[in-house]
Amino acid sequence: MKTPVLLLRSLILALSFVAGAAFAEIDNPINVNTADAATLAEVLNGVGAKRAEAIVKWRQDHGPFTSIDQLTEVRGVGGEILAKNRDRIAVD
Numbered sequence: 001m002k003t004p005v006l007l008l009r010s011l012i013l014a015l016s017f018v019a020g021a022a023f024a025e026i027d028n029p030i031n032v033n034t035a036d037a038a039t040l041a042e043v044l045n046g047v048g049a050k051r052a053e054a055i056v057k058w059r060q061d062h063g064p065f066t067s068i069d070q071l072t073e074v075r076g077v078g079g080e081i082l083a084k085n086r087d088r089i090a091v092d
Contacts, residue, residue: 029090032071033064045084051076065091 030043032055040052047055051074058074059065068089071077 029088031090031092033059033091044081044088046081047077047085051081067091 030039032040035043037049037052037056040055041047041049044052054074054076055071062073065071068082068086068091070091071082071089072079
């Protein structure tokens with residue numbers, strides 16, 4: 001059986017890995033013109049299933065996004081969400 005100190009060290013180490021992953025920058029931004037709703041919801045901060053589906057619907061109705069800023073035309077995606085995700089988004 002592990003001692004309480006060893007358990008605490010293991011917990012701190014595990015939490016540091018999780019926190020590091022949560023705040024790490026994305027090496028490969030997600031292309032909002034090709035990603036499906038599930039991927040958008042998983043990768044983008046503050047974007048759940050409904051917003052992700054709205055992004056896909058906008059793209060289907062209006063064609064591909066030509067700029068990252070154009071995402072603000074999607075209902076529910078404002079400047080705050082865009083600012084949180086600017087480094088995670090590509091429109092290639």
